[in-house]
Amino acid sequence: MRIIILDNSQQVAQRGAEIFCQQITNKPDSVIGLATGSTPISMYQALIAKYQQGEVSFSKVTSFNLDEYLGLDGKHPQSYRYFMNDKLFNHININSNQTHVPNGSSETPLTAGQEYEDQIANCGGIDIQLLGIGRNGHIGFNEPTSSLASRTRIKTLTKETIDDNARFFTDDEFQPTLSITMGIGTINQTRAVVLLATGDSKAQAIKDMVEGPISAMSPASALQMHPNAIIIIDEAAASLLSQTDLYKHIEQQQLTLQKT
Numbered sequence: 689m690r691i692i693i694l695d696n697s698q699q700v701a702q703r704g705a706e707i708f709c710q711q712i713t714n715k716p717d718s719v720i721g722l723a724t725g726s727t728p729i730s731m732y733q734a735l736i737a738k739y740q741q742g743e744v745s746f747s748k749v750t751s752f753n754l755d756e757y758l759g760l761d762g763k764h765p766q767s768y769r770y771f772m773n774d775k776l777f778n779h780i781n782i783n784s785n786q787t788h789v790p791n792g793s794s795e796t797p798l799t800a801g802q803e804y805e806d807q808i809a810n811c812g813g814i815d816i817q818l819l820g821i822g823r824n825g826h827i828g829f830n831e832p833t834s835s836l837a838s839r840t841r842i843k844t845l846t847k848e849t850i851d852d853n854a855r856f857f858t859d860d861e862f863q864p865t866l867s868i869t870m871g872i873g874t875i876n877q878t879r880a881v882v883l884l885a886t887g888d889s890k891a892q893a894i895k896d897m898v899e900g901p902i903s904a905m906s907p908a909s910a911l912q913m914h915p916n917a918i919i920i921i922d923e924a925a926a927s928l929l930s931q932t933d934l935y936k937h938i939e940q941q942q943l944t945l946q947k948t
């Protein structure tokens with residue numbers, strides 16, 4: 689894992705946006721994996737700004753989102769499809785036919801996961817996958833005890849995740865308790881991952897992911913097996929790590945090597 693510790697959440701968003709722009713500049717028809725939650729919003733704003741400044745074009749890009757609530761169609765304001773349109777797709781020149789979000793209103797949810805896997809494979813696999821992390825260490829909606837080899841499928845949400853996400857739903861609004869999510873095996877098959885986390889509420893999940901054992905109780909710890917995982921965090925999210933000086937030293941060396 690490459691651990692990048694930055695001063696604040698704005699720097700985290702900016703660095704994430706730079707990595708995605710670099711990827712798209714190097715390969716304009718990149719297949720990018722995207723994520724929802726509050727953490728990526730600033731990165732999406734930074735990407736929109738770069739697009740408006742002519743630094744990047746999404747015209748040939750294909751995207752796959754990690755997950756979706758089961759029981760919400762894409763027009764529902766709390767659906768992740770709606771979120772992506774609202775926070776990113778409507779503001780850049782991506783072809784909407786080339787944006788994919790798991791189908792939360794599929795009439796055949798048990799086979800929808802395999803269909804999504806097939807779509808990813810038909811596009812040649814994901815070049816770079818954006819991730820956030822839940823307080824309980826989930827990635828996508830792969831909750832603790834998820835199989836580390838899992839593929840896109842239906843997952844039952846934990847009470848902690850339902851409670852964490854309740855802030856987005858009004859009291860009388862239906863809040864799903866099921867999701868359709870890429871599996872941990874799906875995520876680990878991508879060619880690169882970029883995980884963003886900010887704030888001290890994520891500190892324990894980050895410690896477990898980076899320094900804990902690989903365990904289904906910390907789904908993100910499976911990223912220790914990923915050959916190209918970049919973890920970008922602020923000081924607060926890094927606050928429980930025991931080796932921060934080492935990670936900063938390694939990153940300095942890495943930056944020096946990149947300049948030579």
Ligand code: GLP
Pocket residue numbers: 723724725726727728754755819820821822823826827828829849853
């Ligand atoms: C949801 C999403 C995850 C996201 C997590 C954290 O559960 N399914 O992909 O990483 O929320 O969200 P936030 O960034 O709001 O803390």
